[in-house]
Amino acid sequence: MKNMDNIWKLYAIRFFHSLVPAYVIERLFWEQRGMTIQMVVYTEIIYAITIVLLEVPTGIIADNWSRKKMMVLSAVLWCYMFLILLFATEFWHFSAAIFLAGIARSATSGSENALLYDSLRLSGKEQFFEKVLGRLNVFDFASAIIAALCGSLLASRFDFELNYWISLVSMLVSLCLSLMLVEPSVKSNTDEPIEIKEYIRASLLFFRKNRGVSLLLLSGMVTGASLSFIYEFWQLYLERLDIPVVYFGLFSAAFMLLGLPGNMLAHAMKGWFSYRTLLSGVTAVIAAGFIYISLVKDYTGLAAIFLIGLFAGVIEPITTGYLHHRIDSSMRATMDSFQSLGENAVLMIIGLGFGFFSSRFDIFGGYGFIAFICSVFFVYFVFASKKVVE
Known part of the structure; x- marks a missing residue:
């Protein structure tokens, strides 16, 4: 029973972790403090590098030490990050805050999913992992929607700093x-616990032997990294369309609301469609959406962004569940960390191109680069997944 109590606690943690009105005006706040798009991309790369370096070590620590303690450490670091941002005025201030965020993200990425799966497993309910993970994301989105609506109203009446407090x-x-x-x-x-020095070798061997798992996770990495640039830069996109900041919350709420159906129905959709069909379709829609918003610079681009949000909601529960049903609990946080590591490695690579094209063709050029990446990966996935993904 105590293990099942973790479920509602995780729901509550997700809710308050996402109740962050600062996010709705984050890019404007940073721009107000002198941060250009290129500088923001540099901090994103710092974030990604930090995660790439620490994801697997923190996963190993979580498996051998404590998933709970890693989540507590993560929460402490998030608090310090916001405290730094409140007084940040220089590039290195923002870089330091994002560095802490990278450590915090690494500490919790594998730990949360591992703690969730094993809590369900000890109660004989591991088959509901995708369903519960989807609901966790619903709490995440619902909280973020509330924060976005309230945050935009607060930002239109008070200084941006209030949102950060x-x-x-x-x-x-x-x-x-x-x-x-x-x-x-x-x-x-x-039969015996895996020694720490064997974790990386065993993980790499698993992915080498399970090409279907590797390819499915790769699809989640590419699409997840691409979506990050909507989450991080949609405020600048709306500003370029001359949309007042008071409406930012409505846009953010609508975008996140459209992600709810995919998260709630992911566990059922894996029974309706094959993994290959499901992820091929989602990747195609995301690629088409990025092509549209990079070429059409008017309000109709918002519809394309909403379409991306609608289809993207299914990705995380499907890819994460596919992995966790196939791995051993002794390495659960470590293996999950490899997934996050890969996504942030892809994020770092895409970020370089996004920053380059954004600096020359504004935000629309950056999205055009992501459209190219997603389109190329869609073609690759369709052909590569024929025999290894059911």
Whole structure:
């Protein structure tokens, strides 16, 4: 029963972790403090490099030490990040804050999913992992929608700093909830525990032997990294269309609301369609959406962004569930960390191109580069997945 109590605690943690009104005006706040698009991309690369370097080590630590303690550490670092941003005025201030965010993200990425899966597994309910993960994302989105609506109203009436103070308080609540989690005892299918030095070797061997898993995760990495540039830069896109900041919250809420159906129905959709059909279709829509918003510089581009959000909601529950149903609990956080590591490595590579083209052709040129990447990957996935993904 204590293990199942972790579920509602994780729901609450996700809710308060996403109750961040600062995000709705983040790019404007940074721009107000002197941060250009190129400088923001540099911080994104710092974030990605930090995750690439720390994802697997933090996953190993979580598997051997404690998933709960890693989540608590993550919550503490998020609090420090917002505190730094409140007083940031130089590039290195923002870089330091994002560096802490990278450590925080690394500490929790594999730990949260591992703690969730093993909490369900110890109660004999691991088959509901995609369903619960989808609901976690629903709490995530619902909270973010509330934060976006309130944040845009607050930003239109008060200084942007108020949004950051409220966000800091929300992170403190998330920290308190993290302290209430119960560490589930790990059940391993192996006869002996894997030594730390064998974790990376065993993980790489698993991915080498399971090409279908690797390709499916790669699709999630490319699409997930591409979506990050909508989440990070949609405010500048709206500003280029001369949309007042008071409407930013409505846009953010609508975009996240459209992601709910995919998250809620992901567990059912894997029974309606094959993994290959499902991810091929989602990748095609995302590629087409990026092509449109890069070429058409008017309000109809918002519809394309909404379409991307509608189809993208299914990606995380499907790809993460596909992985977790096929790995051993003794390495669950480590293997999940490899997924996040890969996505951020892709994010770093795409970020270089995005920053280059954005600096020359504004935000539309950056999205054009992402459209090219997604289109090329769609063609690759269709042919590569024929025999290895059911």
